[in-house]
Amino acid sequence: MTARTNFQLSRRTKLKQLSIAALLSISLHVHAATANIDIAAQSLDQAILSLGKQSGENIxxxxxxxxxxxxxxxxxxxxxxxxxxxxLKGTGLTTQKTPAGYSVVKQVENKTETLPEVQIKDKAIKDITAEYAGGQVARGGKVGLLGNKDLMDTPFSATQYTSKLIEDQQAQNLGDVLVNDPSIRNTYSRGSGRDEFNIRGFTLFNYDAMFNGLYGISPRDSSSMIGIERVEVLRGPNALLNGIAPGGSVGGAINLVPKRAGYQPLKRMTLSYIDDSQLAAHADVARRFGADQQLGVRVNAIKSSGDTPMDGSKERLDAIAIGVDFQGEGFRLEGDLNYQNRLTYARSGLLFVAPGVQIGSAPDARKNYFPSWTYWDSNQISGAARAEFDLTQNWMVYGALGSSEYDFSSLQTSWQLLSQQGDMRTRPTRTKQYVKTLSGEVGVRGKFATGALNHEPVLSVTSYFMESGFLSNRTGAFSFSNLYASPDLAKPGISLVGNVPKSAETRLRSIALADTFSILDKQVQLTLGVRHQEVISNNFDSASGNRVVEEHYDESKLTPVVALVIRPIEQLSFYANYIEGLNQGQIAPNDPINRGKVFPPEVSKQKEAGLKYDFGRFATTISVFEIERPSGITDPSTGIFSVNGKQRNRGIEFLTQGEVVEHVRLLGGLALTDGELVKTEGNTNNGNTAPAVPKQQFNLAAEWDTPMLPGLTITARMLHTGEQYLDAGNTQKISSWNRYDLGARYAFITGKVPVTVRGSIENLFDKNYWLSAAREGLSVGAPRTVLLSVTADF
Known part of the structure; x- marks a missing residue:
C-alpha cells in the first residue's frame, strides 16, 4: 500500500485522485422522471454506470x-x-437522494452509512488495481520493488488478469488464464498436471511464479486458481524488480495475488464439469468482522476428480486456500495458508526427438500415447504473511515471510521419437522428490520532494532458501511403442529403497535500492535502481550426504534499471526501459579443459520502448523490445568452455483490453518475435532461428452481452501460433496452428439467489496439433473439450 502524500496537487491530479477515492459519477441532464431502462445482468458497478448513462442522472x-x-x-x-x-436488492446497499443526484451507501441496522468525504490522498491501492472496463483485467498492479502502479504509470509491458476472467473462462489452472496472453504460450495443454510457459520466447517455469510477491510459495507443478484474485504478468527480464528467479526464468514474471474478503459477506458455490467425466465442487466463503470490519477471512476449497478427454488419463485435485487480513489504523496485516494435492495419470512429459528425425503430423490427441499407469502425484502446503506499517504520512516499512513444503512422486516415461513414422522408445523411471523453501523480504518506502522534483524511494532486502532431495530408479531396458498406434505397455516393476536424500541447497540474497523521480505533476517519471544479487548453491552426494566440492557455487552480480515514462496528456503514455535478468551461472562440464570453472550469474539484457493509450473504456499498448541472453559454448579450436554464446529475441507487441463499444469486450493482441542465435558453438548455427520461438502469436477473445436476452453473454476466442523449430540447426520443426473456442454464460436471479451458468468448448473443431517445441521436446494440444459450470451466491 502506498504511503500518503502532502504534495501540492494540480487540478488534473485532484481529478485523478477523486477517481482513486472510488466515487465514480456519471453526469448528464435529467429529462424525465422515468426512463426506458435496459440493463443486462452484470457486475453492480457496471450496471450503475449503465443506469447513469441511460437515465442522464448523476450517481x-x-x-x-x-x-x-x-x-x-x-x-x-x-x-x-x-x-x-x-x-441493489439483496446487496446490503441502499440509495439516497442528494442535491447532486443519487448516492449508493451501505445499510447498517436499518440505518445508512454515508459515504466519507473524498480526501485528496495517495493511498488507495484497491483503486489503482480496480477492474478496468469490462472486468477482465485490472487498472494496474504490483510492479515488484516499485509497488503498485497504474497501467499508464508503469514503464513496462504488464497485464493483470482478474478473478472475473478466471471465473467466466472456467480456468482451473494458471495455464488456463495465461492462454489469453498473446506474448505467452503454454508448454503443456489443459489437464497435463503441470504448467510451464514461454514468454517473449524464453521458458518460465511454474515454480518461478511468485505468490503475493514471494518466490517459492506458489505450487511447483500446477497452480489451482481457487484462491487467486489476480494473475499479474510482467513481460521481460526483471531482476531489479523481483530478484533472481530460483529456476532462472528471464522472459517475464508472474505474480499470484490472493483473494481477500470484501465488505459484503460471500457464500458462493460452483459445480463444474469437464469432459470426459471430471466433476468438481468449489466453495468460496468470505466475511469481515469487527465494528469497522477490520478483520477479513476468506476460505476457498475445491474437490475435483474424473477422467479427462484423453484416453486413460484422469486427474484428482484437493485444494484449500485461506486468506486473512486486518486493516488497522496505520498498519495492515495479511496471511495465507494454502494446501494442494494433485494426482494426474497418463498426461505428463515431453516427447523428445532423436537427431535428424523429421517430425510427422501430430497424433490423435484423444489416443493418449502415455501409458495409463504413469502418474504425477504432488503434495504441497505453504503459508505466507505480509505486514505494512505507516511511520508517517509519507513513509512506510513493510515485511513478508513465506514457507513451503513440497513432496512429489511419479512413475513416468520420457519418450524419444525415432522415426517420422512414429516409432519411439522409453525407459520408465520412478522418482521421489522433496523441496522446502523459506522466502522473505523487508523494506522501506517513502515520498519526499526536493524543490520541484518529487521522489519515491524504496529500499528492499530479500532472502530465499531452498533445500531439495531427489531419489530415482529406472528400468535397464527400453520399451518401444508408436506415436500413432500406442499400446498400453505393461507396468514395470520399479521400486525405490530408503529415504529421499538431500541433493541440493540454494541461497539467494539481495539488496535493492530504487527511486522514481517525477516532475510536472508526474508527466515525466524517471526510475533508477540497482540490485546486488548473491547466489550460493551446493550439490550433495546422495550416498554420503557430503557436499560435492566442485559443485559449490558462490557468486554475485549487480543489476541496474533505467525506466522512463512521459505523459504529455492524461490518456497517452510513452515509456522506455533498460533492465536485466539473472540466472545462476554455469559450471564448466567435464569435457572442456577448464572443467569445473564457476561462472558468475548470467545476465540477460532488455531494451524496450512503447506507448499506451487509454480511450477511457478501451486501452492499447504497443511495444518494441530486444532481449539478449547468454549461453554456454565450448570453443572447438581451444577446448575452452565459456559463457559467450548469445540468443537475441527482437519483437513487436500490440495488446488490447476493455470495451470497444458498449456490451462488447475485446482482449488479446499480436506478438511478432524474431528469435536469432547470434553466437553458437563453433559458429555452426549462427543466424538460425532460436528453438521454440514462433514468429507470430495472435490472440483475440471477444464477449457480447446480447440484447435479445438480458444476462446472456456470448464468448469466442481465436489463438494462432506460428511454426517453431525444435533444434538449433533448424532441421526439425512443427507447423503453425490455430485454435477456436466458443462459449456462453447466462446470469439471472432466482428468488434472492444470483446464479450464473457457464459453458464453453475449447478447440471447437477438434484439431490435432503440436502445441509446443519448448525445451527441445514436443507436447500435444488438448482435443475438443467441453466445460460446464453453475455458480450460485447464497
Missing amino acids: AFPSDLASTLKAPAVKGNYSVQQALELL
Missing part, C-alpha cells in the same frame, strides 16, 4: 465494493430510484 457509489457484487437485469420504464432499488 455516486463505492466502486471497490460495487465491483465485487452482481446485479440482475433491469428492463422497462422505471425512475432512477426504482431502477436502483432493483439493482
Whole structure:
C-alpha cells in the first residue's frame, strides 16, 4: 500500500485522485422522471454506470465494493430510484437522494452509512488495481520493488488478469488464464498436471511464479486458481524488480495475488464439469468482522476428480486456500495458508526427438500415447504473511515471510521419437522428490520532494532458501511403442529403497535500492535502481550426504534499471526501459579443459520502448523490445568452455483490453518475435532461428452481452501460433496452428439467489496439433473439450 502524500496537487491530479477515492459519477441532464431502462445482468458497478448513462442522472457509489457484487437485469420504464432499488436488492446497499443526484451507501441496522468525504490522498491501492472496463483485467498492479502502479504509470509491458476472467473462462489452472496472453504460450495443454510457459520466447517455469510477491510459495507443478484474485504478468527480464528467479526464468514474471474478503459477506458455490467425466465442487466463503470490519477471512476449497478427454488419463485435485487480513489504523496485516494435492495419470512429459528425425503430423490427441499407469502425484502446503506499517504520512516499512513444503512422486516415461513414422522408445523411471523453501523480504518506502522534483524511494532486502532431495530408479531396458498406434505397455516393476536424500541447497540474497523521480505533476517519471544479487548453491552426494566440492557455487552480480515514462496528456503514455535478468551461472562440464570453472550469474539484457493509450473504456499498448541472453559454448579450436554464446529475441507487441463499444469486450493482441542465435558453438548455427520461438502469436477473445436476452453473454476466442523449430540447426520443426473456442454464460436471479451458468468448448473443431517445441521436446494440444459450470451466491 502506498504511503500518503502532502504534495501540492494540480487540478488534473485532484481529478485523478477523486477517481482513486472510488466515487465514480456519471453526469448528464435529467429529462424525465422515468426512463426506458435496459440493463443486462452484470457486475453492480457496471450496471450503475449503465443506469447513469441511460437515465442522464448523476450517481455516486463505492466502486471497490460495487465491483465485487452482481446485479440482475433491469428492463422497462422505471425512475432512477426504482431502477436502483432493483439493482441493489439483496446487496446490503441502499440509495439516497442528494442535491447532486443519487448516492449508493451501505445499510447498517436499518440505518445508512454515508459515504466519507473524498480526501485528496495517495493511498488507495484497491483503486489503482480496480477492474478496468469490462472486468477482465485490472487498472494496474504490483510492479515488484516499485509497488503498485497504474497501467499508464508503469514503464513496462504488464497485464493483470482478474478473478472475473478466471471465473467466466472456467480456468482451473494458471495455464488456463495465461492462454489469453498473446506474448505467452503454454508448454503443456489443459489437464497435463503441470504448467510451464514461454514468454517473449524464453521458458518460465511454474515454480518461478511468485505468490503475493514471494518466490517459492506458489505450487511447483500446477497452480489451482481457487484462491487467486489476480494473475499479474510482467513481460521481460526483471531482476531489479523481483530478484533472481530460483529456476532462472528471464522472459517475464508472474505474480499470484490472493483473494481477500470484501465488505459484503460471500457464500458462493460452483459445480463444474469437464469432459470426459471430471466433476468438481468449489466453495468460496468470505466475511469481515469487527465494528469497522477490520478483520477479513476468506476460505476457498475445491474437490475435483474424473477422467479427462484423453484416453486413460484422469486427474484428482484437493485444494484449500485461506486468506486473512486486518486493516488497522496505520498498519495492515495479511496471511495465507494454502494446501494442494494433485494426482494426474497418463498426461505428463515431453516427447523428445532423436537427431535428424523429421517430425510427422501430430497424433490423435484423444489416443493418449502415455501409458495409463504413469502418474504425477504432488503434495504441497505453504503459508505466507505480509505486514505494512505507516511511520508517517509519507513513509512506510513493510515485511513478508513465506514457507513451503513440497513432496512429489511419479512413475513416468520420457519418450524419444525415432522415426517420422512414429516409432519411439522409453525407459520408465520412478522418482521421489522433496523441496522446502523459506522466502522473505523487508523494506522501506517513502515520498519526499526536493524543490520541484518529487521522489519515491524504496529500499528492499530479500532472502530465499531452498533445500531439495531427489531419489530415482529406472528400468535397464527400453520399451518401444508408436506415436500413432500406442499400446498400453505393461507396468514395470520399479521400486525405490530408503529415504529421499538431500541433493541440493540454494541461497539467494539481495539488496535493492530504487527511486522514481517525477516532475510536472508526474508527466515525466524517471526510475533508477540497482540490485546486488548473491547466489550460493551446493550439490550433495546422495550416498554420503557430503557436499560435492566442485559443485559449490558462490557468486554475485549487480543489476541496474533505467525506466522512463512521459505523459504529455492524461490518456497517452510513452515509456522506455533498460533492465536485466539473472540466472545462476554455469559450471564448466567435464569435457572442456577448464572443467569445473564457476561462472558468475548470467545476465540477460532488455531494451524496450512503447506507448499506451487509454480511450477511457478501451486501452492499447504497443511495444518494441530486444532481449539478449547468454549461453554456454565450448570453443572447438581451444577446448575452452565459456559463457559467450548469445540468443537475441527482437519483437513487436500490440495488446488490447476493455470495451470497444458498449456490451462488447475485446482482449488479446499480436506478438511478432524474431528469435536469432547470434553466437553458437563453433559458429555452426549462427543466424538460425532460436528453438521454440514462433514468429507470430495472435490472440483475440471477444464477449457480447446480447440484447435479445438480458444476462446472456456470448464468448469466442481465436489463438494462432506460428511454426517453431525444435533444434538449433533448424532441421526439425512443427507447423503453425490455430485454435477456436466458443462459449456462453447466462446470469439471472432466482428468488434472492444470483446464479450464473457457464459453458464453453475449447478447440471447437477438434484439431490435432503440436502445441509446443519448448525445451527441445514436443507436447500435444488438448482435443475438443467441453466445460460446464453453475455458480450460485447464497
